[in-house]
Amino acid sequence: MSEQQHIILPEGSIERQTQTLNLGPTHPATHGVFQNILEIDGERIVSSESTVGYIHRAFEKIAERRPYYQITPLTDRLNYCSSPINNMGWHMTVEKLLGIQTPKRVDYLRVIIMELARITDHLICNGVVGVDSGAFSGFLYLMKYRELAYEIYEEICGSRLTTNIGRVGGFERNFTPAAFEKIERFLKEYPVALKEFETLMNRNRIFMERTQGVGPISAERAMNYGFTGPNLRAAGVDYDVRVSQPYSSYEDFDFSIPVGTTGDCYDRFLVRNGEMWESLSIIRQAMDKLKDLPSDVYHADVPAYYLPEKSAVYTKMEALIYHFKIIMGEADILPGELYNPVEGGNGELGFYLISDGGRSPYRLHFRRPCFIYYQAYAELIKGAMLSDAVICMSSLNLIAGELDA
Amino acid sequence: MSLTNDYIKQRLTEKFGESISQVEESFGCLSFAAPKDLNLKVMQFLYDDEELQFRFLTDLTAVHYPNRTGEELAVVYHLHNFKERVRLRFKVYTSIEDTRVFTATRLFESANWMERETYDFFGVNFVGHPNLKRILNVDEMTYFPMRKEFPLEDQTRTDKDDEMFGRGGHIGI
Numbered sequence: 146m147s148e149q150q151h152i153i154l155p156e157g158s159i160e161r162q163t164q165t166l167n168l169g170p171t172h173p174a175t176h177g178v179f180q181n182i183l184e185i186d187g188e189r190i191v192s193s194e195s196t197v198g199y200i201h202r203a204f205e206k207i208a209e210r211r212p213y214y215q216i217t218p219l220t221d222r223l224n225y226c227s228s229p230i231n232n233m234g235w236h237m238t239v240e241k242l243l244g245i246q247t248p249k250r251v252d253y254l255r256v257i258i259m260e261l262a263r264i265t266d267h268l269i270c271n272g273v274v275g276v277d278s279g280a281f282s283g284f285l286y287l288m289k290y291r292e293l294a295y296e297i298y299e300e301i302c303g304s305r306l307t308t309n310i311g312r313v314g315g316f317e318r319n320f321t322p323a324a325f326e327k328i329e330r331f332l333k334e335y336p337v338a339l340k341e342f343e344t345l346m347n348r349n350r351i352f353m354e355r356t357q358g359v360g361p362i363s364a365e366r367a368m369n370y371g372f373t374g375p376n377l378r379a380a381g382v383d384y385d386v387r388v389s390q391p392y393s394s395y396e397d398f399d400f401s402i403p404v405g406t407t408g409d410c411y412d413r414f415l416v417r418n419g420e421m422w423e424s425l426s427i428i429r430q431a432m433d434k435l436k437d438l439p440s441d442v443y444h445a446d447v448p449a450y451y452l453p454e455k456s457a458v459y460t461k462m463e464a465l466i467y468h469f470k471i472i473m474g475e476a477d478i479l480p481g482e483l484y485n486p487v488e489g490g491n492g493e494l495g496f497y498l499i500s501d502g503g504r505s506p507y508r509l510h511f512r513r514p515c516f517i518y519y520q521a522y523a524e525l526i527k528g529a530m531l532s533d534a535v536i537c538m539s540s541l542n543l544i545a546g547e548l549d550a
Numbered sequence: 551m552s553l554t555n556d557y558i559k560q561r562l563t564e565k566f567g568e569s570i571s572q573v574e575e576s577f578g579c580l581s582f583a584a585p586k587d588l589n590l591k592v593m594q595f596l597y598d599d600e601e602l603q604f605r606f607l608t609d610l611t612a613v614h615y616p617n618r619t620g621e622e623l624a625v626v627y628h629l630h631n632f633k634e635r636v637r638l639r640f641k642v643y644t645s646i647e648d649t650r651v652f653t654a655t656r657l658f659e660s661a662n663w664m665e666r667e668t669y670d671f672f673g674v675n676f677v678g679h680p681n682l683k684r685i686l687n688v689d690e691m692t693y694f695p696m697r698k699e700f701p702l703e704d705q706t707r708t709d710k711d712d713e714m715f716g717r718g719g720h721i722g723i
Contacts, residue, residue: 197685197686198684198685198686198687198688201686201687203695205671205696206695206696206700206702207702209702210702241577242577366659368605368606368632369658369659369660370659370660371606371607371608371658371659371660371664382632384632389632389635390635481576481577482576482581482639483576483577483579484579484608484609484628484637484639486608493608495608495609495628497609497611497626497628499613507613508613508614510609510611512608512609512628516663516664516667517660517663517664518660519663520659520660520662520663521659549686550686
C-alpha cells in the first residue's frame with residue numbers, strides 16, 4: 146500500500162471544477178469593507194481577485210475645496226487605527242510648506258502621541274491575527290490597553306478614534322498633568338500585558354504552525370510591490386522613514402528597527418511586537434527628555450497660522466484678527482510642491498501636496514501604504530488554504546479606510 | 551550621502567540631453583519632466599544604473615492643469631533610492647485629448663493599482679497595463695472626477711453665497 150491511490154474523475158465531473166467564493170465585502174473575517182473573489186479548489190485557493198472602493202469618500206477631491214486646517218479631520222479617516230500619526234503627518238507637511246519650525250517640546254509631545262498610536266495600531270493587528278487563528282484571549286489582554294491609550298488621546302484632544310489631534314504648528318492645548326499620569330500608567334502597565342501576550346503567542350506551537358510559512362514574500366518582491374512599514378521589514382528590508390528621513394526630532398531617540406527574514410505572517414507578527422517594545426522605549430525617552438524642557442511650550446510661535454486660544458480671541462484684538470483670517474482661509478499660503486512621508490502604522494504614509502497659493506491645496510494626494518501593498522494579496526495567498534488567506538489578510542493589517550481614501 | 555541631486559541631474563542630462571526639462575529642486579527633492587514617450591526609458595535608466603538605483607516606486611499619481619494647453623495632465627512618479635536615501639520626482643505631461651502613457655507595471659508591480667487609480671480619477675490611458683479598469687469608483691461611471699472641470703459643490707445652487715469666504719464663483723479651484 147505504498148503507492149498513493151488517486152480517484153480518476155471523468156471529464157466535466159463536478160468535483161473537478163473549482164468554485165467561486167466571495168470573501169467580503171462584509172464578512173467577519175475581512176475586518177473592513179473590501180471584497181476578495183476567490184476561486185477555490187476544495188479548500189485551496191487557485192486564484193483570487195480583490196475589489197476595493199466600497200468606502201471611497203473622495204478625500205482628495207474634498208481637500209481641494211477645504212482650507213488646510215479642515216483637512217486634518219479627513220486624514221483621521223485614512224488609517225483609523227492610528228489616526229494621530231495621520232494628523233501629525235499632515236501638520237508636518239503643511240509646516241514644511243510654510244517653513245514653520247516647531248519647538249523641541251512640540252516634537253517630543255508629537256513623538257509620544259505618534260508612538261502611542263503605533264502601539265494601538267499594532268496591538269489591534271496582532272491581536273486580530275491571534276483571533277483569526279483561534280486564540281481570542283491575547284486580543285482581550287491587549288484591547289484593555291488600547292482603551293487606556295484612547296483615554297490619553299481623550300485627555301489631550303477630547304476625542305478617541307478620529308482624533309483630529311494637534312494643529313499646524315503644535316497642539317491646540319498643553320498636555321494636562323492627568324495626561325502625563327495616564328501616559329506613565331500606560332508605560333507601567335502595558336509592558337506587563339505585552340509580555341504576557343508574547344508568552345501566550347510567540348512560541349505557541351499551534352500559533353506557529355498556523356502562521357509560519359503562510360503568505361511569505363521575498364524582500365525583492367516586497368519592494369517591487371511597494372511594501373513599506375512592518376510588512377516590508379518582515380521581509381528583511383530595514384527601511385523605516387523615522388530613520389531614513391527623520392522628522393519631528395526622531396534623530397534624538399535611540400531605537401532599533403526589528404526585521405524579519407521570510408516575510409510570512411509569523412515574521413510580520415514578530416516585527417510588530419518588536420516595534421511595540423521599541424515604541425515604548427521611545428515614549429519613555431521622550432518623557433525623560435520633556436523633564437528638561439520648559440513645560441508651557443506646546444506650539445510654535447506662528448500667529449498667522451496657529452489658531453489663537455479662545456480666551457485670547459475674546460479679549461485681544463490681534464488674536465481676533467488672526468482667528469478670523471485663519472478660519473476664513475485668508476492666511477497666506479506659499480505656492481509650492483512637496484512630498485512629505487511619515488512612518489504610519491502600516492508603512493510610509495505620504496502627502497503629495499501642490500499649493501498654488503490659494504486657501505486650499507491645488508492637489509493633495511495621499512500615498513496610502515495599505516492600498517499599495519494590498520495588490521500583492523493575490524500573489525501571497527495563491528495556493529494557500531482558505532483559512533491561511535484569512536490570517537494573511539489580518540497580518541497585512543488592511544484598513545479599509547486607508548485602502549479607499 | 552554620496553548621491554547628490556546635482557550628480558543625478560548631470561547623469562540624466564548626459565543620457566537624455568535636451569529631453570529632460572523643468573529641472574528644479576523644491577524642499578530638497580529633485581524634480582524634472584520628460585516627454586511622455588520616454589517615461590519608461592528614464593525610469594529604466596534610473597532603475598538599472600549602478601549608481602542611481604532608484605528601485606522603489608513610492609507613489610504614482612496625476613495632476614490636472616486645465617490651463618496648460620497640450621499638456622493638461624501631468625503623471626507624477628516619486629522614485630526612491632533606499633540605499634542612499636534619495637527621492638526624486640519625475641513627471642510626464644500628456645494632452646487631455648490623447649492621454650496615452652506607457653505603463654510602468656513591467657518595472658514595478660506596485661504601479662498596477664496606482665495606475666488604475668490614476669486612470670479612474672484622471673483618465674490617463676496607460677498603454678500596456680494588464681487590467682486597466684476603474685478601481686475605487688463604480689464601473690458605470692462615465693467621467694474622470696478628479697479633473698478640475700468637476701467642481702466639488704453643486705454650482706447651480708443659489709441658496710449659498712460663498713463670495714465672502716474666499717471661494718468665489720470660479721469653477722473648480
